[in-house]
Amino acid sequence: MPKLYKFLSVFRTGAVNAASGSAYAEFGNTKVIVSVFGPRESKKAMMYSDIGRLNCNVSFTTFATPIRGQGSDHKEYCAMLHKALEGAIILETFPKTTVDVFALVLESSGSNSISECVAGDLPVVISCASLALADAGIMMYDIVASVSVSCFNKNLVIDPILEEEIGQDGSLMITCMPSRYEITQLTVTGEWSTTKINEGMQLCLDACAKLAKIMRSCLKEVASDSQE
Amino acid sequence: MVGLSLGETHFIQGGIAQDLRCDGRKRLTYRPISVETGVIPQTNGSARVRMGATDVIASVKAELGKPSLLQPDKGKVSIYVDCSSTAEPAFEGRGGDELAAELSNALQRCLLGGKSGAGAGIDLSSLIVVEGKICWDLYIDGLVVSSDGNLLDALGAAIKAALSNTGIPRVQVAAGTSNDEHPEVDVSDEEFLQFDTSRVPVIVTLTKVGRHYIVDATSEEESQMSSAVSISVNRQGHICGITKRGGVGLDPSIILDMISVAKHVSEQLINKLDSEIASAEAEEES
Amino acid sequence: MGLPNVSEDLSSEVEVDAFKRIFPLRYFERHLAESIRADGRPLGKARETSIFLGAVAFANGSALVKIGSTTMLTAIKMEIMTPSLESPDEGCLDWLLLVGPLMSIDFHMPPICSPIVRPGRPAEASPMVSKQLSNTISSSRMIDLKELSLVSGKAAWMAYLDIYCLDADGALFDAALLSAIAALSHLQIPSIAMNDDGKIVLVSDEDGQKRAQEPVNKEKRKLTLRSIPFSLTCILHKNYILADPTAEEESIMETHVTVVLDTSGQLISLYKPGGPVLAYTSAIQDCAALTRQRVKELNNFLDKANSAMEV
Numbered sequence: 001m002p003k004l005y006k007f008l009s010v011f012r013t014g015a016v017n018a019a020s021g022s023a024y025a026e027f028g029n030t031k032v033i034v035s036v037f038g039p040r041e042s043k044k045a046m047m048y049s050d051i052g053r054l055n056c057n058v059s060f061t062t063f064a065t066p067i068r069g070q071g072s073d074h075k076e077y078c079a080m081l082h083k084a085l086e087g088a089i090i091l092e093t094f095p096k097t098t099v100d101v102f103a104l105v106l107e108s109s110g111s112n113s114i115s116e117c118v119a120g121d122l123p124v125v126i127s128c129a130s131l132a133l134a135d136a137g138i139m140m141y142d143i144v145a146s147v148s149v150s151c152f153n154k155n156l157v158i159d160p161i162l163e164e165e166i167g168q169d170g171s172l173m174i175t176c177m178p179s180r181y182e183i184t185q186l187t188v189t190g191e192w193s194t195t196k197i198n199e200g201m202q203l204c205l206d207a208c209a210k211l212a213k214i215m216r217s218c219l220k221e222v223a224s225d226s227q228e
Numbered sequence: 229m230v231g232l233s234l235g236e237t238h239f240i241q242g243g244i245a246q247d248l249r250c251d252g253r254k255r256l257t258y259r260p261i262s263v264e265t266g267v268i269p270q271t272n273g274s275a276r277v278r279m280g281a282t283d284v285i286a287s288v289k290a291e292l293g294k295p296s297l298l299q300p301d302k303g304k305v306s307i308y309v310d311c312s313s314t315a316e317p318a319f320e321g322r323g324g325d326e327l328a329a330e331l332s333n334a335l336q337r338c339l340l341g342g343k344s345g346a347g348a349g350i351d352l353s354s355l356i357v358v359e360g361k362i363c364w365d366l367y368i369d370g371l372v373v374s375s376d377g378n379l380l381d382a383l384g385a386a387i388k389a390a391l392s393n394t395g396i397p398r399v400q401v402a403a404g405t406s407n408d409e410h411p412e413v414d415v416s417d418e419e420f421l422q423f424d425t426s427r428v429p430v431i432v433t434l435t436k437v438g439r440h441y442i443v444d445a446t447s448e449e450e451s452q453m454s455s456a457v458s459i460s461v462n463r464q465g466h467i468c469g470i471t472k473r474g475g476v477g478l479d480p481s482i483i484l485d486m487i488s489v490a491k492h493v494s495e496q497l498i499n500k501l502d503s504e505i506a507s508a509e510a511e512e513e514s
Numbered sequence: 515m516g517l518p519n520v521s522e523d524l525s526s527e528v529e530v531d532a533f534k535r536i537f538p539l540r541y542f543e544r545h546l547a548e549s550i551r552a553d554g555r556p557l558g559k560a561r562e563t564s565i566f567l568g569a570v571a572f573a574n575g576s577a578l579v580k581i582g583s584t585t586m587l588t589a590i591k592m593e594i595m596t597p598s599l600e601s602p603d604e605g606c607l608d609w610l611l612l613v614g615p616l617m618s619i620d621f622h623m624p625p626i627c628s629p630i631v632r633p634g635r636p637a638e639a640s641p642m643v644s645k646q647l648s649n650t651i652s653s654s655r656m657i658d659l660k661e662l663s664l665v666s667g668k669a670a671w672m673a674y675l676d677i678y679c680l681d682a683d684g685a686l687f688d689a690a691l692l693s694a695i696a697a698l699s700h701l702q703i704p705s706i707a708m709n710d711d712g713k714i715v716l717v718s719d720e721d722g723q724k725r726a727q728e729p730v731n732k733e734k735r736k737l738t739l740r741s742i743p744f745s746l747t748c749i750l751h752k753n754y755i756l757a758d759p760t761a762e763e764e765s766i767m768e769t770h771v772t773v774v775l776d777t778s779g780q781l782i783s784l785y786k787p788g789g790p791v792l793a794y795t796s797a798i799q800d801c802a803a804l805t806r807q808r809v810k811e812l813n814n815f816l817d818k819a820n821s822a823m824e825v
Contacts, residue, residue: 016681017583018628018761025233033680035626051586057633059624062676063589076333079326087455101631102625104678106587107571135325170341182477186457188470189337197467197487197652201480 010053011128013135021136024126029158030121031106034129036136052094056082056101064108069146073098074127075105077122084126084146084175084185090139101129126185127174131215135222142177143215144184145208149167149173149200151190156200156206172197176202178212181205204214232451240452244437249449251280256446261385263504266394273394275508277386279295279444281376286368286386288394292413293365295356303355303363308333309370309383312413314422316447324372327379330473334380335370338460338469339387341426349428349468350391357399362413364396380458380471384431385497389505391428393512395420429462429469430497432490436478441486443493449508457486461494523549528565537765553760557638558804560746560758565568565692565819575701577692577819586680586693590617590701595672617662617673621690628682628761637645640679643687645784647677647694650774654743654782657698660768661737671703684760686748687772695742699820703735741776744812746805748773750791756777757804773805777813 016022019035058077062069086103109120123146130144137152150157150168157168160211170190176183188197232240243249253259259280267285268274274287295302309331311324318324332363341348357365368390370383398419435445435456442449450456455474462468467487472478534541546550561582570576573589580586621644623637630636651657664669675697677690683724749756751767759770769789774782781802786793 010474012601016585016626016680019626021364031444033626040629057625059633061587061622061624061678062620063570063573063576063591063675068591068593068674075329079330079333083473083475087477093581100632104624104626104680106678118815177477180477181479183472183480183483184475184477186470186472186478186483187337189339190468192467193464194465194467194487194491201484205480223560 011131011215013131013222019132019136021132021134021138023128023131023135025124025131027124027127028109028120029107029131030109030124032103032121032124032128033106034101034103034125034132036099036101036129036138038099038136039097039138040100042096042098045109046098048096050095052089052096053092053098054082054086054089054101056097056103056129058087058103058105064105076190077125080185080187081123081126081129081150085129085133085144086139087182087184088142088144088177089133090141091115095119095137099133099136099186103129107186120148121177122146127211127215131218134219142179142182142188143173143212144177145211145215146173146175146185147207147211151192151196151200154196157197158203171186172200172204172210174201176205177209178205178209200209232448237452240449241438243451244440245444247440249442251446253444254442255442258484258491258497258500263385263389263501263508265505265508268307272396273390275386275389275393276390277382279378279382279385280446282378282382283374283376284379284382284386285371285373286383286390288387288390289363289367289369289492290394290396290449291367292357292362292399292415295360295363295471299352300360301356303365305350305352305355305366305368305370307339307370307387309335309372311372311375315372317370318373319372328372331370331372331380331383334458334469334471334473335383335431335470336389338380338384338458341468343482349388349425350464351424351427352475354424355396356399357413361366362399362401373448374498375432375451376431379442381431381433381444384429384460385501386429387510388425388428388501391423392505393509396422396423407500422452422467428461428502430494431459431460432457432494433458434486434490436474436482439459441489447477457483457490459487459490459494461491463498465491465495467491515624525535531717538762542751542763542766546751546756551756552762557754558757559802560808560811561760563692563815565815567696567819567823573697575697575699577693577696577700579689579696581685581689581692581758583681583683584685584689586677586686586689586691587680588675588677588693589696590697591674591676591700592703593672593674594788595670617651617675619651619677619694620644620666620676621647621677621679623679623682627679631682639686643690643706645691645774646687646781646783650658650691650743650745650783651694654694654774654776656739656742656776657737673701682761684762684764688745688747688758691743691745691774692816695739695744696816696819699742699816700823701737703737741778741780742813743774743776743782744805744809745772745774746801746808747771748801748804749787750793750797752791753757755797755800755804757808771791771801773798773802773804775802775809777809779806779809 010026012024015024015033016035019037021036024033039052043149056078058074087160103125105121133140149172152168152172170192172188174183175185240250247255262278264276267276268287271287272290282449309328311319311328313319339349357363368387372379398416398421400414433456434441435453437452453474454476455478458471460469515752541739564580566578570589573591574592578587601691621640623631623640625631626694675694677694678790746757748771749759749763749767750769769791776782
């Protein structure tokens with residue numbers, strides 16, 4: 001019987017000293033480091049912009065998956081991370097400059113190749129990135145938390161592990177700003193009835209709220225430590 | 229990007245708020261859809277779909293291949309979209325690549341279903357010839373010829389039409405060789421099998437402008453959007469995939485409302501599309 | 515020479531941070547005159563160093579090393595390969611990036627590690643460090659190539675060493691080398707068996723049955739490391755020698771010397787890639803002396819980390 005809740009998570013900010021802000025997250029089998037640089041000068045070729053730019057990159061280590069990979073960038077994740085975060089960042093606060101969000105997946109939740117792992121790693125990357133942004137002092141409307149659920153013979157399983165991901169009928173990933181109750185990114189695959197979608201979304205939103213609480217307490221801890 | 233003056237943006241937004249858009253449509257009305265099938269003779273199936281000035285072509289090519297080790301009882305399907313550099317000034321050079329990748333991902337998510345195959349538009353196990361050894365690989369290519377908004381819906385419709393136009397050659401496996409590593413096969417060039425496309429979903433994109441959302445937005449209207457949600461719905465009214473575009477956050481209740489609107493709209497769209505496809509097929513044959 | 519005098523005058527008036535930004539070199543030199551570094555270290559002292567073994571789940575050997583805030587993560591993956599005909603006894607060959615016929619060593623600097631690395635453009639330093647690591651590990655003769663052979667002429671191990679820099683704050687080579695050798699000391703060569711077709715297969719722990727089929731080597735084993743290389747990078751500036759520089763120090767004072775010694779004190783490599791300061795042999799000797807102390811220290815750390823693993 002698959003576990004319903006697997007909130008065995010580790011969140012830590014300040015993992016990389018060289019960056020303006022950074023965070024490390026461990027969630028299930030996924031381990032991610034995210035560094036935030038900036039706001040800093042945009043690339044020379046960029047046109048003038050009166051709001052800030054967000055630049056995202058996600059890459060995997062060669063040992064992230066059981067079979068040695070190429071350690072390449074993941075284009076789809078880059079785009080998804082960008083979309084998940086841009087709605088939460090107050091871009092108006094750093095005109096003409098760029099904030100770079102770089103993520104490195106040290107260990108993936110365990111599909112055989114990078115192209116196959118879908119729902120496992122991305123939510124962790126997104127949540128970790130929002131924590132790193134907060135650590136860097138980038139203005140945001142709210143913390144961004146992300147959770148995915150899998151649908152399995154009519155059962156909903158939150159935060160699926162690999163074996164569950166392979167046999168799933170569908171998956172749903174939600175990225176939201178819990179205190180504003182706003183969804184910034186949503187993807188659904190597989191066949192869902194309307195009632196199942198309702199149920200799945202509610203499950204995700206509740207989990208996001210819980211996750212955000214953990215993230216918030218992590219930030220508070222760091223802030224109170226530095227005050228002492 | 230579409231360059232609009234302040235007056236024009238007000239006009240568009242005001243029109244949408246009053247349920248009367250610039251081209252006279254209501255918020256939930258599609259532009260006239262025209263479907264043409266069999267436009268590329270070299271492929272196994274192809275179709276061209278036009279919605280207003282948006283013009284897309286989809287083609288299906290089937291090749292014999294080997295099933296993956298993880299799923300020996302299923303064929304493989306891949307979807308790629310290319311944005312022609314002439315479709316829009318912004319696509320010049322490599323400008324269309326990012327959009328093309330986004331569209332490809334969204335189509336894969338909307339049409340291919342979950343990992344176990346639930347909700348897939350194409351029954352992957354029907355593509356198998358000899359289990360674990362030979363299967364059909366479908367290569368679905370989309371081409372954006374001219375872009376005036378709502379590319380995802382148009383591509384989804386074109387792929388649906390192209391699939392119903394597709395004939396897969398009948399394959400005879402030589403007797404007694406089916407246990408070999410490489411069974412001998414005989415590909416018929418006369419007998420073709422038709423696809424069951426009744427399960428292929430349609431994609432309905434709801435674009436949120438101001439406080440309202442519209443279907444089938446033109447590129448002028450898309451430039452005013454805060455966010456858009458693409459929902460693919462099949463004939464049974466089940467949701468097969470959702471993709472959100474645009475960074476602005478949405479309230480969950482709005483998304484649920486969008487889903488129910490999309491289900492309603494999709495019924496009409498499926499019927500409209502099916503009759504268009506049927507008449508296009510009839511025209512091709514005559 | 516108006517400018518330096520101005521800075522002398524200003525130094526009493528402006529805040530430390532501002533002074534550091536405007537006259538970084540002067541800021542560091544004033545520290546050096548007092549025989550102390552900007553971070554409070556004496557000149558010849560390396561930063562706090564820590565080694566954690568077994569950090570990566572999907573690897574046969576791994577190590578996380580921190581020197582100050584410079585962080586390196588190394589993972590070693592073993593794969594079975596069929597060696598080429600020319601040298602059937604010596605592991606596998608991957609012509610491009612290797613230390614001879616033994617292992618592939620890659621040094622990665624992902625964009626997360628430093629503000630100067632951008633995605634798509636590999637960092638300047640990374641190919642150089644990669645090359646130095648390969649040279650050092652192969653010339654130290656730390657590993658006997660024959661240990662990586664399985665069945666003569668049929669199969670051999672290929673070891674992939676991937677070293678990721680997670681946080682770049684100076685002395686990259688030292689940290690990379692330390693994490694590489696720490697991972698090698700942690701490496702466990704998986705047990706394998708020959709199946710009925712004469713193919714070599716991995717024996718997984720849960721799978722007791724395969725063990726019955728003629729195991730080639732019965733238990734997981736460790737490599738014997740003969741002489742372990744350790745390194746120390748020093749900055750030469752005027753007459754000062756600064757051991758284990760931070761990224762800040764490296765960016766301001768450009769001449770550095772890297773000495774690699776093994777545990778018995780033999781010199782394995784020495785790098786002084788140009789730079790504005792020309793070094794007397796005595797300075798090089800001083801660097802070597804500092805390295806000798808550091809080797810003892812690092813060897814201790816490594817032993818401790820390994821014995822902690824065994825408990």
